[in-house]
Amino acid sequence: MDWLIIIGAILSLIGLTGLVASALKVLKAKRAGLEDAELRARIQKAMALNMGALGLSVIGLMCVIVGISLG
Secondary structure, eight states: OHHHHHHHHHHHHHHHHHHHHHHHHHHHHHHTTOOHHHHHHHHHHHHHHHHHHHHHHHHHHHHHHHHHHHO
């Protein structure tokens, strides 16, 4: 089950990268000094990336746990 652990670790790293990218997008939007409506729109777009990355990271961690349990 080593392959499951490796795949899970890769998925988790991709998810972590997406979480960092989402945080950087929100930080960039806040520093831009935008109007309230535009700031909300940009944060909502970043939330979609954030939730997808979080889901991918969770799936990757579950793969790692299953791989360790079965290995």
